[in-house]
Amino acid sequence: MAAINEFSLAELRRDLHKYPEAGWKEFRTTALVAEALDTLGYTLYLGADAVDVDKRLGVPDDDEIHRARARALDKGAPETYLDQMGPVTGLIAEKTFGDEHAPVVGIRVDMDALEMTEASDSDHRPEREGFASRHPHEMHACGHDGHTTIGVGIARALEGTDTFTGTIKLFFQPAEEGGRGGLPMSTTAHLNGVDYLIALHLGLDNETGKIIAGYDRPLSNAKIDVMFRGESAHAGKAPNEGRNALQAATTAIQNLYAIPRHEEGATRINVGQVRSPNAQNVISDRAEIRLEVRGETANLNEYMLGSANRVIEHAAGMYDVEYETALYGKTTTFEADDELVTMVAEGAQSLDSVNTTVKRAQIGASEDASYLIKRVQEEGGQATYIGIGASNVSGHHTSRFDIDEDALEIGVNVVVTTLERLSTAQKTTF
Ligand SMILES: [Zn+2]
Ligand SMILES: [Zn+2]
CATH class of the missing domain: 3.40.630.10 (Zn peptidases)
Known part of the structure; x- marks a missing residue:
């Protein structure tokens, strides 16, 4: 035994x-x-x-x-x-x-x-x-x-x-x-x-x-990790030479919470983590956000995920930075x-x-x-x-x-x- x-x-x-x-x-x-x-x-x-x-x-x-x-x-x-x-x-x-x-x-x-x-x-x-x-x-x-x-x-x-x-x-x-x-x-x-x-x-x-x-x-749920990648530069001497990943990340965060609610039912969004390991005098070249979306139905979750991806893409575009997303986990109803x-x-x-x-x-x-x-x-x-x-x-x-x-x-x-x-x-x- x-x-x-x-x-x-x-x-x-x-x-x-x-x-x-x-x-x-x-x-x-x-x-x-x-x-x-x-x-x-x-x-x-x-x-x-x-x-x-x-x-x-x-x-x-x-x-x-x-x-x-x-x-x-x-x-x-x-x-x-x-x-x-x-x-x-x-x-x-x-x-x-x-x-x-x-x-x-x-x-x-x-x-x-x-x-x-x-x-x-x-x-x-x-x-x-x-x-x-x-x-x-x-x-x-x-x-x-x-x-x-x-x-x-x-x-x-x-x-x-x-x-x-x-x-x-x-x-x-x-x-x-x-x-x-x-x-x-x-x-x-x-x-x-x-x-x-x-x-x-x-x-x-x-x-x-x-x-x-x-x-x-x-609730149907999806969790994604997003990495924004820009170009570092001296924040005093040559800020114009940088491409600011942190600005893209924070712009994305503000606008993720602005995704409209949906007539068909409940939705959720949350950004739980943001990281950009740079000093005060460095234009950020890397910024990561970790977020999740939820929906009462699988369709509502897809709506949130699609909207989130659109916001992320355009936030990156505004600051001329690249980004990649990785699906961390998901559930259905x-x-x-x-x-x-x-x-x-x-x-x-x-x-x-x-x-x-x-x-x-x-x-x-x-x-x-x-x-x-x-x-x-x-x-x-x-x-x-x-x-x-x-x-x-x-x-x-x-x-x-x-x-x-x-x-x-x-x-x-x-x-x-x-x-x-x-x-x-x-x-x-x-
Ligand atoms: Zn638990
Ligand atoms: Zn549990």
Whole structure:
């Protein structure tokens, strides 16, 4: 028995919380999960066998990947799985229980942390109880440590029960933050023939014991990095000889926020970062901006992206500088399927640990499980995205984020009871 399978759910979540890994660096997380599921008899697909490598977005450079892999080994990741992964994180684990005619159910959980620093005062429980992040500028501030734990918990719970018959595919997705890992996982053959797909998220400002059976209609989102390149010059002696990249960048920023709203629905835009590493007396030759757009529908997101590209192009033209853009990440939108939502809601209501069940709600944020969900729906399957209340003490993506660990078992139980209902429903259909 792998040591990780002797951890309770809370212990596993705390271990992952202590060693957070940002997108495409989830080497330790992937390897530990692989070890746990290997022991439980799952067939494993790791790294390039789990994601379409060429479709990955926002991948850190080779040095950063190398350092993250070395760090994972140093922090106890089993080497055999690191070897199978190569330089690519991500895992799909598959196991059939009983009847091969029974449904194929995919469960998608994400594994990545955020690039931010965790609070370090004793009012913050992870610090007080010794499981705050040991990795500078990386933190599980969205609850994905809990999602990974729930994925392992579901696999454990299915052992020794005969109430579920069918095939389970567990999708442990890298790089959800920024919308970078969903697309390359969604295009793999592992999504072929999935009858039902369940994705989930902890917290989202819901109390522990509250379940949202069908969170849907997330905003479509695209993130782009833009580099303006001009010509440096002495700002006093020969300013006319320069071509000012920083002026182009700031002109772009002002006008990006001036993109008109759209009659068909909600849109968003935000520039989160601008960098131009030049001294006061140098005409800036390089300026980078990092921005995102969102839309209530895929079309509205395209409208924002097209408008943003136009603004960037002409801002560069005004100052006679060159520019290049790179897509950092993207997500699309989806609607959950009513039949599956109803089944999740009925299952949740049957659990003593669940006191409030909401059938449907709009999620508001963006989510790249959308690509896996769309793919399953396009092929005739059904999908939903479940919200699992976890009384998060601070908002998602804040330095004081933490979850109520009682929610981990609730999450496992909601999915497992749904799985049992799905195989019963299938049997009565035949
Ligand atoms: Zn997040
Ligand atoms: Zn999240």
